[in-house]
Amino acid sequence: MKKLSSKLWLLIVLFLSATVIFMYIFTNFLYEQLYVEDTKATMIETGEKLQAKYAGGKVSEELIADIEAFAAYSNIEIFAVRNPRELSACVPFEIDYDALIGTDERQQLLSGKAITKIGYEERFERQIISVILPFTDQNRLEGIIYLYYPLAKISELAKEEVILLSTGAIMFLLVAAFFVYQGMRKILQPLENLHQAVNQMTKGDYDVRVNVSLNDEIGHLSSAFNQMADAIQRDDEAQKSFLATVSHELRTPISYVKGYSEAIQKGLIEEEKREEAIQLIVREAARMERLTNELMQLARKENVQQEAQYDMLVLAETIRDALRLVSQKVTAKNIKLVLRLNEDIIVIGDEEKLKQVFINIIENAIHYSYEQSNIIIESDIVQSQAVLTVTDYGIGIPSEDLPHVTERFYRVNKARSRSDGGSGLGLSIVEQIVKQHKGNLKIASKLGEGTSVFITLPLMEE
Template structure:
């Protein structure tokens, strides 16, 4: 497989050769057209002027001598001929003699016209341009003035010149092809870098990046590649973290259950401690169940991104039902749930998913609220959408953590993981569900003061 650079180079090289050949042919053509035409015109002009020296009758010795004298001072070759033999006068007879002019030319000359010839003349044994001017008196071809000039082809024009021409054309070709080769290599370097980087990526080296030096197509491609590489790297890291977290989260309750049950089996636990131990085992088992359920739910929501059927739901009713479900949980911490909802709001959603969203968020609000406080829920219409605000007066979320709270297994307080009983998946699920419902989530929080969570959902269209 040839490299693309080689191919481009070959292409340009071929074009170069075509150009050089074309220029050569063109020059030859122009030479023929201009130089030959010009010479021919001069010859005709000179010939016709000399023709005026002829005073009818026989061509005299004096006339021939005159022409010869003129020839001595002219750069053209000129001579006069009066031998009828040379003028094809014996045409009807089969004479074995190569005459200076042929029968057709004789006819033209007899008519008083001059004859132009270009090409090989056996008499002179070379390529010639020649002009034959007739000396005609009363239909008699008494003689001719023959003018010729060697037709020097460009190759013959100057042999050294031609060699020089070929050498310079060759050097030109070599130099230009070298420069083109260098130029293409320069242009192709980023592409080569990119190719190497892609190769590295395929080996799993996601930290590979390419330098971006230009803003052309290749430059854009390079920076896009860098972005892609970054995204892949992040996703890879997230995947690793997720796996690590899942295994860690599962391992803790399992080791609890395993430890206590082995202790019971070995009779280390006394009879009166048994009840408490079994309660512990059940609690950890519940945690595991909840964790796996939530993981399952998360996986499912991620899979069914597209196919979801939404329908009009009265928002007030749903919120009241959620309030009812969570009242018991709130009572434990002596927290009151305030609900202020515009009953006219009807939104487009799936009821089960919608309830899940509210439950997750309100549960969080209860969990992280101080005892004897309250959680306020307000639903209003804003900018053509429904906006549900859930406000608690709890511990709040540090500013730097707010953007990460929807990540899976992300906990604001890593140390408190077990104590507050959360799996770290709740808000991830909320975000996934809202994405399906075409809603979004906004979180504001002040540490030690409380958190405001806003859910924006589309209203039913009229």
């Protein structure tokens, strides 16, 4: 967080520097626009009032005396002369006549316009503003009024206020720095907490959470972190549970295979029971093979369907192919199959994978149905989608177990499922394959009455 705080401090310094530069430029602007322009306007106005006293002809001594008398009470230096060259004897600094009144300036005076000049004067060590107004009669320049005023420096204008302004600026910067520091601590503290939480999580502590006290971007980021932490923790717990379950599932058949193999090898099993032991080893080995195959299938990525062979399939024919493979189990339990299949439904999919789905669903229906009961298998088009329904009238599924039956290794009747070789992965695989085909799996059941499984698949686009 130090880097971020340094960046923020740098940004503030740059902002304050830009503010100082702006104020400097703005102050000079005010100096030029307000003070200088106001002084010039005042001098021109004063000169025009004195100019109005001139009645024409030669400039009289009385007029010059009147102007000098007015100047004695004015803060502006004012001189009236008949010949502009006489100014050198009047003003307390050198005047270059040719620079002061050149050809262009003389024409301007003859037209009755005032001339304004601003220049630096070493004697006063400051800028001098001067205004020249003409006394003209019949296109002749009879004399001029010369007004000048030493412009005050900005520091002189605010001489008394400079200390107050400087003190106020320093106090403001100190107070601003304090509140900025406190504000930055408050703003950056959640980020620091978030940084510490991330470090803890990288060390394997998935229980860490951050307090969400703000409803801004940082608060939203903290909430997102907590949600991510929840998801990671759930995934970690699920992974641990998955590995523990896999270990447990494999431990039993491995112990059987190992124990009976060693017993046969050491001759501890009687001849008449050896065949039974070998069959048990074969059964447990097949169980391990089936479990590892199912685990490999579940471990595949969700985009595995891109590698599968998708073809146009007549749904009714694929269902009948699956039924032929489970016909022996149907006969063994004396179950009657009721088929209500729509022969016109065509879907796009992987035939072998969909057949695996149908076999799994139908085998479950057979397995948990009562003997001599019915299983109804229907297919139809509902809202522009193909829907396969498999309904049995068996033992059903308890309502508290129903939301979990597609979870890996979840068993409704754990003892019975393990004894008959079930892994608890069948419906997880079914759900995965259905999702790969952009379909949906739904299960409805009532305990003691039976179960209905609904598989929805997209129709082939025409």
